[in-house]
Amino acid sequence: MTGGLADFWQDLFTELDLDRDGRVTPEEYKLDMTRLYAQGGPAYDRSFRPMMRAILTIVDTDGDGVISPEEFHRAQEAFDTDPSPAHAEALFRRIDADGDGTLTLDELLGAVRDYYTGTDEDAPGNLLFGEF
Numbered sequence: 001m002t003g004g005l006a007d008f009w010q011d012l013f014t015e016l017d018l019d020r021d022g023r024v025t026p027e028e029y030k031l032d033m034t035r036l037y038a039q040g041g042p043a044y045d046r047s048f049r050p051m052m053r054a055i056l057t058i059v060d061t062d063g064d065g066v067i068s069p070e071e072f073h074r075a076q077e078a079f080d081t082d083p084s085p086a087h088a089e090a091l092f093r094r095i096d097a098d099g100d101g102t103l104t105l106d107e108l109l110g111a112v113r114d115y116y117t118g119t120d121e122d123a124p125g126n127l128l129f130g131e132f
Contacts, residue, residue: 008051015043037117044113052108066102081128094124 016024016032036043059067059075067075073088083091095103095111114125 003054005051005054008047011047015047034117037113044109048109048112049105052105052112056105056108066104067108068102072103079128091124091127095128 013024015036016028018028018032037048055075056065056067059071061071061074062068069089069092072092073083073085076083076088076091092103093099095107097107097110098104111123111125111128114120114123115128116125118125120126
């Protein structure tokens with residue numbers, strides 16, 4: 001997981017530091033996060049897919065390749081989002097786009113895209129890391 005996260009942040013920095021001055025300004029971050037990731041194009045997959053695959057591997061404690069409601073709730077507790085069981089269940093159902101009772105890598109990627117680039121304040125991705 002550490003490798004996936006390190007690769008994510010290095011790739012993100014490289015993509016956002018367009019003027020190559022060795023830093024990412026708040027303006028570069030805001031404009032380029034939307035440009036790179038809002039539409040879920042190649043940069044989004046290259047950056048986020050390995051990170052989310054690493055997280056899925058850790059959260060998927062039974063190794064079936066998907067996240068169950070129980071695994072999701074334990075992950076929310078580990079992220080210290082302090083969800084009630086009812087809140088975690090409701091969030092899980094909203095992220096579970098195909099309604100099959102599990103979360104896939106692609107469903108997690110969609111929720112994370114909402115978190116970083118969405119404009120809908122009620123999008124499920126905005127609650128992945130707790131309410132602010």
